[in-house]
Amino acid sequence: MSEYVLELKGITKRFPGVTALDNVHFKLKPGEIHALMGENGAGKSTFIKVITGVHAPDEGEIFLNGEKVEFSSPNDAQAVGIAAIYQHVTNYPDLSVTENIFMGHEKTHKLTGRLLWKEMHEEARKVLRSLSSSIDPKAEMGSLSVAQQQIVEIAKAISTHARIIIMDEPTAALTSRESEELYKIAESLRDRGASIIFISHRFEDMYRLASQVTVLRDAKYIGSWGINEISNDALIVAMVGREINQVFPDRNGELGEKLLEVEGLSKAGYFADISFTLRKGEILGLTGLVGAGRTEVCQALFGIMPYDKGTIELKGQKVNIQSPKEAIRLGIGYLPEDRQLQGLVLQWSIGRNITLSALKKFDTKGWLNEKKEHAFTKNLAEKMHVKANSIFDLVSSLSGGNQQKVAVAKLLTAQLDVIILDEPTKGVDVGAKTAIYEIINELAAQGYGIILVSSEMLEVIGMSDRIAVMRAGRITTILDRETVTQEKILEASMADKPKKNVG
Amino acid sequence: MTMAQKAIDQSEYVQRTLKDTQDFSWKKFFLQWEWLLILVFFLVLVINTNLSPFFLNGAGLRDATMIFLDKAFIVFPMVMIMILRDIDISVGSTVALSSVIMATLYNDFGLPMGAALGACLLVGALCGLVNGLLIVKFKELSAVIVTLGTMILYRGIAYIILEDQASGNFPAWFSFFGWGNIGGIPFILIVFAVLAVVFTLLLHKTTFGRQVFAMGNNTTASRFSGVQVDKVKVIVFTLAGIMAAITAIFLASRMGSTRPNVATMYELDVIAMVALGGISTAGGKGRMVGAIIAVFILGYLQYGLGLINIPSQTMLVITGLLLLAAVGIPKLNVSRKFKRFRRKQLE
Numbered sequence: 001m002s003e004y005v006l007e008l009k010g011i012t013k014r015f016p017g018v019t020a021l022d023n024v025h026f027k028l029k030p031g032e033i034h035a036l037m038g039e040n041g042a043g044k045s046t047f048i049k050v051i052t053g054v055h056a057p058d059e060g061e062i063f064l065n066g067e068k069v070e071f072s073s074p075n076d077a078q079a080v081g082i083a084a085i086y087q088h089v090t091n092y093p094d095l096s097v098t099e100n101i102f103m104g105h106e107k108t109h110k111l112t113g114r115l116l117w118k119e120m121h122e123e124a125r126k127v128l129r130s131l132s133s134s135i136d137p138k139a140e141m142g143s144l145s146v147a148q149q150q151i152v153e154i155a156k157a158i159s160t161h162a163r164i165i166i167m168d169e170p171t172a173a174l175t176s177r178e179s180e181e182l183y184k185i186a187e188s189l190r191d192r193g194a195s196i197i198f199i200s201h202r203f204e205d206m207y208r209l210a211s212q213v214t215v216l217r218d219a220k221y222i223g224s225w226g227i228n229e230i231s232n233d234a235l236i237v238a239m240v241g242r243e244i245n246q247v248f249p250d251r252n253g254e255l256g257e258k259l260l261e262v263e264g265l266s267k268a269g270y271f272a273d274i275s276f277t278l279r280k281g282e283i284l285g286l287t288g289l290v291g292a293g294r295t296e297v298c299q300a301l302f303g304i305m306p307y308d309k310g311t312i313e314l315k316g317q318k319v320n321i322q323s324p325k326e327a328i329r330l331g332i333g334y335l336p337e338d339r340q341l342q343g344l345v346l347q348w349s350i351g352r353n354i355t356l357s358a359l360k361k362f363d364t365k366g367w368l369n370e371k372k373e374h375a376f377t378k379n380l381a382e383k384m385h386v387k388a389n390s391i392f393d394l395v396s397s398l399s400g401g402n403q404q405k406v407a408v409a410k411l412l413t414a415q416l417d418v419i420i421l422d423e424p425t426k427g428v429d430v431g432a433k434t435a436i437y438e439i440i441n442e443l444a445a446q447g448y449g450i451i452l453v454s455s456e457m458l459e460v461i462g463m464s465d466r467i468a469v470m471r472a473g474r475i476t477t478i479l480d481r482e483t484v485t486q487e488k489i490l491e492a493s494m495a496d497k498p499k500k501n502v503g
Numbered sequence: 504m505t506m507a508q509k510a511i512d513q514s515e516y517v518q519r520t521l522k523d524t525q526d527f528s529w530k531k532f533f534l535q536w537e538w539l540l541i542l543v544f545f546l547v548l549v550i551n552t553n554l555s556p557f558f559l560n561g562a563g564l565r566d567a568t569m570i571f572l573d574k575a576f577i578v579f580p581m582v583m584i585m586i587l588r589d590i591d592i593s594v595g596s597t598v599a600l601s602s603v604i605m606a607t608l609y610n611d612f613g614l615p616m617g618a619a620l621g622a623c624l625l626v627g628a629l630c631g632l633v634n635g636l637l638i639v640k641f642k643e644l645s646a647v648i649v650t651l652g653t654m655i656l657y658r659g660i661a662y663i664i665l666e667d668q669a670s671g672n673f674p675a676w677f678s679f680f681g682w683g684n685i686g687g688i689p690f691i692l693i694v695f696a697v698l699a700v701v702f703t704l705l706l707h708k709t710t711f712g713r714q715v716f717a718m719g720n721n722t723t724a725s726r727f728s729g730v731q732v733d734k735v736k737v738i739v740f741t742l743a744g745i746m747a748a749i750t751a752i753f754l755a756s757r758m759g760s761t762r763p764n765v766a767t768m769y770e771l772d773v774i775a776m777v778a779l780g781g782i783s784t785a786g787g788k789g790r791m792v793g794a795i796i797a798v799f800i801l802g803y804l805q806y807g808l809g810l811i812n813i814p815s816q817t818m819l820v821i822t823g824l825l826l827l828a829a830v831g832i833p834k835l836n837v838s839r840k841f842k843r844f845r846r847k848q849l850e
Contacts, residue, residue: 304727325729334727342727345720347787350521356717357728363710378523390522410728 002066005030005195011060020046024221033196035210043219052084053077083157084166093142098124100141101156127155147178166197248462249441256280259449265310270296271473278449285464286453288493293473294453298420302334303327331417343407351377351391358413380409401432420451536781540796551807571802572691573753577773579702580743582794586719588786589646594747595769596657601626602751602761603661606670616674624748631744635737661763671760681757703791719787779829
């Protein structure tokens with residue numbers, strides 16, 4: 001019997017254009033709560049998908065209780081007792097709690113195959129009670145709160161006799177009281193002998209629960225420490241890594257007149273009282289945890305999400321933006337976070353994508369001037385250093401970084417003043433990241449006002465003139481380039497301050 | 504490749520020249536779906552000529568063309584609807600309703616025929632507009648369900664107005680639509696040709712057409728790019744209504760009267776023509792010319808089968824098999840290479 005219940009050696013996983021995991025190691029002891037940490041995009045999600053059999057690794061080996069295993073599907077991983085509980089609960093909201101718990105391993109009568117409802121309800125009630133929960137097994141899943149749904153997911157894991165339970169940011173949507181309940185459940189699972197892999201951005205979670213922490217950064221394995229062996233500061237350095245000045249171009253542009261002034265912008269349930277200004281040539285960073293409301297604010301400015309209250313002034317003119325078309329006409333452009341779904345028509349060529357947001361430019365009385373279009377897109381794609389053979393190459397054939405260059409080029413086709421970039425370097429390789437940073441810097445120098453939304457702290461610090469930090473739908477602080485530190489951003493974006501130097 | 508060359512190729516900073524002209528390749532040119540359709544078209548002609556000595560008879564062929572062309576007007580907007588990944592199964596009912604209202608206004612309300620024609624177009628446009636508005640308003644409902652509802656609704660209104668009676672007695676000049684010739688060419692064929700050119704240009708050469716293709720591939724990205732997605736969709740469905748009304752005019756003219764049950768199952772014929780024409784049911788791909796060729800394939804096939812006295816039931820079987828073959832062949836593994844070419848072609 002091996003010392004470890006789960007061991008991963010040298011796991012590498014590549015996607016077209018991106019290496020998502022690069023020689024990653026991981027060791028999990030029985031009865032251990034093991035925290036997995038790293039910035040957004042460090043490779044945690046891909047890592048989890050390898051463990052749960054969603055992705056097969058290109059290289060590396062997985063050992064379960066010392067025996068080598070290979071998962072060809074999520075079912076294989078489930079069969080050996082690995083269960084995952086995700087941040088966005090994935091369940092059947094229209095079915096009952098019992099049905100959700102027993103989905104895929106229903107109890108049936110041996111002869112007739114009839115579903116044994118009574119037994120399943122009873123069993124579900126028992127499991128839920130063992131989690132000190134009083135959820136009715138016959139309740140509809142969708143009528144439960146997120147916290148309750150997570151408990152049901154955990155009950156499902158228990159009912160499949162899972163020995164390894166992965167929790168992917170389970171506390172992200174919970175209040176602190178609900179989180180405390182979840183901690184208790186996690187501890188009781190541990191005491192019953194299950195091993196837990198816990199992913200969270202909250203230091204508090206980690207210090208409260210975990211006994212071991214493993215850090216990933218830029219798809220690479222950085223290290224694994226006992227929780228008392230590493231200081232808070234050392235952990236942040238491990239997560240964030242590289243020196244700032246190496247990657248980011250110098251900011252030395254002149255700031256011009258006021259372009260955009262947002263005053264008291266609110267949307268019930270999403271964000272409240274958002275106020276900031278943006279000047280010509282300025283890069284305003286907008287950061288905070290995922291789910292803090294950053295994207296929603298941007299989409300309100302772009303006319304996708306209607307807002308309830310507040311005013312938007314563009315170049316001194318009060319504007320009321322109702323649709324993306326109007327936003328673009330007024331001079332506000334938006335690079336969406338989900339490039340593949342919202343940003344680009346993947347099945348289309350580079351050229352057609354570039355002109356889609358400004359077809360008017362090539363339009364005489366409704367007729368498209370394709371010659372003019374081709375010349376224009378060739379010029380722009382070359383300027384953006386898009387790596388391709390011709391403007392007729394399909395966008396789906398490009399790497400993440402080059403797709404993003406096309407998406408940025410799309411913004412430059414329209415006559416814009418303000419450009420909102422939502423996670424512009426998400427899913428992009430390090431080399432292409434630098435190229436995109438230079439493009440952003442160049443745009444600011446040309447006089448665009450830029451709002452840079454990013455979860456990567458270093459990116460925001462390295463690129464922005466000022467940084468607005470959001471938490472739970474509000475801007476908690478706006479920091480200056482000169483005085484900003486990672487600690488200050490962390491402090492402003494988290495509900496609970498990370499403890500200094502535990503141990 | 505040397506290391507240095509490799510490094511240059513990998514670099515994000517090297518100035519690259521991108522071609523802005525497409526290389527012409529004969530292989531690519533001939534591996535187009537439309538060539539296959541043309542082949543099938545001639546096959547139908549040859550087989551029909553061999554099976555029946557009457558097939559190539561000029562007058563007979565001309566009459567046949569007049570008969571199947573009336574529903575073909577709806578093919579044009581249906582191509583756009585299917586590129587949008589939607590469908591409209593209410594067009595047959597729209598034909599019935601608009602022709603019934605036209606006949607009733609002329610016969611029972613004493614409107615001049617010209618005004619009745621205008622009313623017919625208006626009713627058609629209105630039917631399409633209602634479809635479009637319902638579909639963009641209730642996004643959770645699919646177009647199939649919405650137009651299934653209006654299909655029953657429009658047909659029902661037509662029955663209430665005319666109560667299973669026929670209404671005719673149109674002025675003599677009205678028969679020109681269905682039976683008239685200009686220089687020996689059927690009037691309906693001339694109108695069809697003109698509209699074919701108009702719709703081909705609209706889909707492939709205008710900003711509007713480009714937006715239709717964009718939405719068919721990715722509606723969300725289109726909206727984020729400032730395309731007014733709801734407006735485009737409503738326009739396309741309204742066009743379907745207008746074309747259904749034009750079909751109603753030609754149909755009523757050819758038949759000399761109209762009834763609430765005319766144009767039953769037209770929607771299925773139209774959708775079959777569009778699918779055979781190579782318009783992807785997954786949306787975003789296809790060309791107008793393919794659907795136009797498909798109109799003639801299905802039309803002459805049915806005419807030819809009729810000439811050799813094949814019962815209409817067998818005709819249905821043959822038409823169904825042809826359609827299945829048309830949508831199935833590109834999905835077979837044997838033709839993967841062809842499929843790849845076709846995908847590139849239709850980009």
